[in-house]
Amino acid sequence: METYALSHIQALEAEAIHILREVAAEFERPVLLFSGGKDSICLLRLAEKAFRPAAFPFPLLNIDTGHNFPELTGFRDRRAAQLGERLIVRTVEEAIRKGIARETPGETSRNRLQTPTLLAAIEEFKFDCAIGGARRDEEKSRAKERIFSFRDAFGQWDPKNQRPEIWNLYNGRIHPGEHMRVFPLSNWTESDVWQYIARENLDIPSIYFTHRREVVRRDGQWLPVSPLLRLKPGEEARWLNVRVRTIGDISCTGCVESEVATVEGILHEIAAARVTERGSRADDRRSETSMEDRKREGYF
Amino acid sequence: MTAASRAPAGSVELLRVFTCGSVDDGKSTLIGRLLYDSKLILEDQLEALHRSSDITGEGRINLANLTDGLRAEREQGITIDVAYRYFATPRRKFIVADTPGHVQYTRNMVTGASTANLAVVLVDARNGVGQQTRRHAYVASLLSIPHLLVCVNKMDLVDFSEAVFNRIRADFAEFATRLNIRDITFIPISALHGDNVVESSSRMPWYAGAPVLRLIEGIYIASDRNLEYARFQVQCVIRTHQDAFQDFRGCAGQIAGGVFRRGDAVVVLPSGRSSRIREIHTFDGPVETAYSPMAVSILLDDDLDVGRGDLIAPPAQIPHLGQDLEAMVCWMSDEPLRLGGKYALKHTTRNARCVVRALKHRVNVDTLEPESPADSLRLNEIGLVALKTTVPLVFDEYRRNRYTGGFILMDEVTNETVAAGMIAEPVRPTPHPAPEYAV
Numbered sequence: 001m002e003t004y005a006l007s008h009i010q011a012l013e014a015e016a017i018h019i020l021r022e023v024a025a026e027f028e029r030p031v032l033l034f035s036g037g038k039d040s041i042c043l044l045r046l047a048e049k050a051f052r053p054a055a056f057p058f059p060l061l062n063i064d065t066g067h068n069f070p071e072l073t074g075f076r077d078r079r080a081a082q083l084g085e086r087l088i089v090r091t092v093e094e095a096i097r098k099g100i101a102r103e104t105p106g107e108t109s110r111n112r113l114q115t116p117t118l119l120a121a122i123e124e125f126k127f128d129c130a131i132g133g134a135r136r137d138e139e140k141s142r143a144k145e146r147i148f149s150f151r152d153a154f155g156q157w158d159p160k161n162q163r164p165e166i167w168n169l170y171n172g173r174i175h176p177g178e179h180m181r182v183f184p185l186s187n188w189t190e191s192d193v194w195q196y197i198a199r200e201n202l203d204i205p206s207i208y209f210t211h212r213r214e215v216v217r218r219d220g221q222w223l224p225v226s227p228l229l230r231l232k233p234g235e236e237a238r239w240l241n242v243r244v245r246t247i248g249d250i251s252c253t254g255c256v257e258s259e260v261a262t263v264e265g266i267l268h269e270i271a272a273a274r275v276t277e278r279g280s281r282a283d284d285r286r287s288e289t290s291m292e293d294r295k296r297e298g299y300f
Numbered sequence: 301m302t303a304a305s306r307a308p309a310g311s312v313e314l315l316r317v318f319t320c321g322s323v324d325d326g327k328s329t330l331i332g333r334l335l336y337d338s339k340l341i342l343e344d345q346l347e348a349l350h351r352s353s354d355i356t357g358e359g360r361i362n363l364a365n366l367t368d369g370l371r372a373e374r375e376q377g378i379t380i381d382v383a384y385r386y387f388a389t390p391r392r393k394f395i396v397a398d399t400p401g402h403v404q405y406t407r408n409m410v411t412g413a414s415t416a417n418l419a420v421v422l423v424d425a426r427n428g429v430g431q432q433t434r435r436h437a438y439v440a441s442l443l444s445i446p447h448l449l450v451c452v453n454k455m456d457l458v459d460f461s462e463a464v465f466n467r468i469r470a471d472f473a474e475f476a477t478r479l480n481i482r483d484i485t486f487i488p489i490s491a492l493h494g495d496n497v498v499e500s501s502s503r504m505p506w507y508a509g510a511p512v513l514r515l516i517e518g519i520y521i522a523s524d525r526n527l528e529y530a531r532f533q534v535q536c537v538i539r540t541h542q543d544a545f546q547d548f549r550g551c552a553g554q555i556a557g558g559v560f561r562r563g564d565a566v567v568v569l570p571s572g573r574s575s576r577i578r579e580i581h582t583f584d585g586p587v588e589t590a591y592s593p594m595a596v597s598i599l600l601d602d603d604l605d606v607g608r609g610d611l612i613a614p615p616a617q618i619p620h621l622g623q624d625l626e627a628m629v630c631w632m633s634d635e636p637l638r639l640g641g642k643y644a645l646k647h648t649t650r651n652a653r654c655v656v657r658a659l660k661h662r663v664n665v666d667t668l669e670p671e672s673p674a675d676s677l678r679l680n681e682i683g684l685v686a687l688k689t690t691v692p693l694v695f696d697e698y699r700r701n702r703y704t705g706g707f708i709l710m711d712e713v714t715n716e717t718v719a720a721g722m723i724a725e726p727v728r729p730t731p732h733p734a735p736e737y738a739v
């Protein structure tokens with residue numbers, strides 16, 4: 001019997017496809033931010049759903065911190081090649097060399113330096129819209145952000161002066177030099193993303209599944225031992241079976257002990273989890289408002 | 301049409317809820333309580349909550365801090381913007397838009413309410429139905445939210461008195477007779493202490509109904525959608541010339557109402573050209589039927605000139621077509637409405653310009669009486685305007701279909717969104733497309 005009703009995943013998918021097509025129709029030079037992480041993997045599938053059999057109406061852009069899990073970079077390049085879509089990579093390394101991004105003494109993580117690097121890339125290519133995979137359930141200040149999120153000529157977000165967003169009528173009007181950040185997954189939760197990956201049978205980087213890795217306990221988290229992480233006195237590295245829940249700069253991405261080797265296993269694990277995924281990112285734990293501060297500056 | 305509408309087996313349905321009420325009525329506390337009692341607050345959020353609790357100077361955990369995200373509002377102790385929260389039960393997945401109670405932020409409430417299936421209005425049991433409550437209930441009605449749940453909160457502060465609850469219910473029901481809301485339910489609660497939120501309260505044995513969570517899990521929403529009038533808004537046209545898809549030309553868009561089937565006769569508006577649906581294309585293969593809110597591509601039998609902003613509908617159910625509109629608008633900008641002013645307008649997928657020809661009246665949201673003459677609308681005011689658009693719009697009355705009856709106005713210089721509009725009955729009867737186009 002015909003039911004004329006959608007499941008919640010189908011409803012979220014339809015909303016995201018509609019948003020992507022609005023971007024294609026209303027912007028001249030959009031770009032899709034693709035890191036190789038699970039959220040942007042969903043974005044690519046949604047773009048296929050929105051635009052195939054035609055090519056995507058935008059290139060892909062990755063802001064590469066240089067502090068990567070090697071598995072992620074390989075996955076990113078492979079996926080872009082499979083889709084036959086253009087991938088632009090701009091590196092924090094290069095931005096530091098050019099003086100666009102400046103390192104703070106004592107700060108190892110390059111998550112913060114992605115902001116000036118991204119803004120420089122937006123300026124270089126004159127992008128007027130950047131599509132990102134951020135979700136409102138990730139963090140409190142994200143919970144207040146619009147789907148079409150306006151950025152001024154400095155790339156800044158003004159949380160107290162957001163455009164009202166009514167029905168599915170998105171206001172894409174900007175002046176030259178300004179741009180829009182668009183978040184088609186705004187209403188998705190971590191669990192929705194994994195359900196979608198399972199439903200669509202999407203390939204994901206291997207580090208989301210259990211693997212043996214050398215880690216060290218710091219600030220209540222297991223951080224990967226890498227050339228970027230020096231052991232402090234009294235710290236002891238251990239080999240454990242771990243996986244990552246979210247991927248950022250390798251120097252601050254916490255791993256969780258896990259034996260899970262399938263997407264279904266991940267879904268069970270997060271249903272039982274006692275910590276949100278952002279809780280495994282050291283950069284978000286510095287202060288209660290750290291994400292809000294970074295977003296005001298133009299972080300994605 | 302009476303389609304028995306349930307989400308496919310083994311899946312859950314999405315319910316969009318928005319909460320409103322006056323400042324301090326306890327909206328954020330209610331949502332915090334729903335999350336807390338249904339064990340959805342995770343450890344790191346709880347830890348962050350403890351870290352930040354000294355900001356308010358209160359010793360105990362402040363449940364409202366779970367939803368009051370931005371620093372400014374934590375410092376002021378009020379919710380200043382729409383915040384979205386997500387939680388799920390085995391039966392439903394909820395998107396909760398928590399919206400502010402301050403007068404000056406009503407525009408955010410319209411944002412939160414525009415897509416909601418259910419409005420949750422909080423009333424402080426000590427204060428009863430006040431100006432803000434009436435205003436919020438009116439806006440919920442104006443935006444055609446089908447279901448309303450009135451939570452009489454802080455029952456602990458009135459000794460869980462049935463008489464207090466009954467008086468508020470009677471006051472609200474009296475006011476609501478002048479509103480357009482199909483379904484209203486009342487419930488006495490204490491969000492702070494959890495009475496009738498997730499579990500039934502033993503302190504109000506006189507209340508026989510279900511607690512909030514069970515009510516919102518059970519509200520029947522399938523018949524709220526308009527499945528009668530098929531509407532498809534063209535967002536863009538997808539073309540390719542690959543061998544596998546020779547001369548593929550799909551009208552990409554979202555179904556805004558009703559059901560389309562392969563082979564259906566359709567009319568493309570505003571041109572009035574007719575054709576048939578050759579294929580309903582999706583990435584996962586062609587489908588026989590498409591219904592709201594699916595996003596698909598429609599391929600037509602004839603090579604018509606179709607583009608963004610066009611609307612596809614069945615020939616027997618043609619929407620209105622015209623350049624003269626009357627609409628209720630909610631003003632959302634500090635800059636008041638200018639009579640004779642020109643604004644950018646977005647309606648479905650069509651961008652146009654319009655001029656405000658008249659302000660017929662302003663609504664007094666306390667009495668619901670129209671006030672005229674009125675010369676302007678200021679921030680958060682609501683009124684009936686007459687507009688003329690630069691190009692013909694294809695529309696339905698808002699009360700019939702939110703997605704073909706709603707529009708936004710934007711300032712052509714600042715690009716701000718300045719108003720939300722809901723189209724009323726057409727000014728004059730719409731001439732149907734010329735007979736030669738009819739199928």
